[in-house]
Amino acid sequence: MLSARDVVVGYRRGEPVLDGVSIDVSAGEVLGLAGPSGSGKSTLGRVLALLHRPWSGRVSLDGGDISGFRHRTPPETRKAIGIVFQHPRPAVDPRFTLRDIIAEPLLARGEAGDIAELADEVGLTAELLTRRPHEVSDGQLQRACLARALAPQPRYLVCDEMTAMLDASTTAALVRVVDRRTRENGTGVLAISHDEALLERWAHRVVSVSELI
Numbered sequence: 729m730l731s732a733r734d735v736v737v738g739y740r741r742g743e744p745v746l747d748g749v750s751i752d753v754s755a756g757e758v759l760g761l762a763g764p765s766g767s768g769k770s771t772l773g774r775v776l777a778l779l780h781r782p783w784s785g786r787v788s789l790d791g792g793d794i795s796g797f798r799h800r801t802p803p804e805t806r807k808a809i810g811i812v813f814q815h816p817r818p819a820v821d822p823r824f825t826l827r828d829i830i831a832e833p834l835l836a837r838g839e840a841g842d843i844a845e846l847a848d849e850v851g852l853t854a855e856l857l858t859r860r861p862h863e864v865s866d867g868q869l870q871r872a873c874l875a876r877a878l879a880p881q882p883r884y885l886v887c888d889e890m891t892a893m894l895d896a897s898t899t900a901a902l903v904r905v906v907d908r909r910t911r912e913n914g915t916g917v918l919a920i921s922h923d924e925a926l927l928e929r930w931a932h933r934v935v936s937v938s939e940l941i
């Protein structure tokens with residue numbers, strides 16, 4: 729279980745965005761996180777993905793406290809939690825090919841991974857893997873970002889408006905990819921979205937930030 733307990737966090741001193749929020753994402757579960765713009769959905773996703781350190785409260789991974797790690801997160805913990813953002817372009821190095829982008833987390837750990845298999849999983853052809861970000865569509869780049877997040881076989885995945893920029897067929901394709909991981913590998917997913925219809929189809933249950941206090 730990936731959990732946050734009584735998390736208080738914000739960007740300006742004395743102005744918490746989340747004030748005592750608790751959430752549990754179980755293995756094999758897709759938890760939808762809905763709610764109005766500015767309510768702190770992305771902030772909570774970033775806290776769970778260890779990109780933002782809470783002012784107080786606790787973040788735990790399968791029972792172990794991981795609240796204090798952030799940049800010094802041990803590789804095994806870092807590997808366990810993936811994140812995919814709404815906008816793929818700022819999330820990649822424009823000099824890299826899609827193959828390099830997908831391989832990035834594996835190379836960083838000196839691990840070998842089957843890039844062709846990951847590309848196949850997200851529906852990218854071998855030819856697309858040779859291109860750079862400016863030579864592919866947003867949807868194709870987002871497929872590469874999803875493959876990069878899945879490469880270390882994370883136990884939990886935060887999808888922060890992963891499909892908000894994409895058309896209906898690419899959205900459905902990427903959701904199918906993540907859903908297969910949930911069913912076959914037990915990957916727990918926090919699916920953050922404005923799209924209530926999407927969450928209704930995808931998530932096992934849906935909560936809003938205001939319900940988590």
Ligand SMILES: Nc1ncnc2c1ncn2[C@@H]1O[C@H](COP(=O)(O)OP(=O)(O)OP(=O)(O)O)[C@@H](O)[C@H]1O
Pocket residue numbers: 739740745763764765766767768769770771772
């Ligand atoms: N880097 C930042 N610096 C300062 N304030 C920020 C930063 N990121 C978010 N905020 C503020 O924190 C609050 C919550 O933002 P957050 O992006 O978590 O909400 P959200 O529910 O995901 O919104 P949206 O649905 O519009 O993406 C907002 O008031 C926002 O302006």
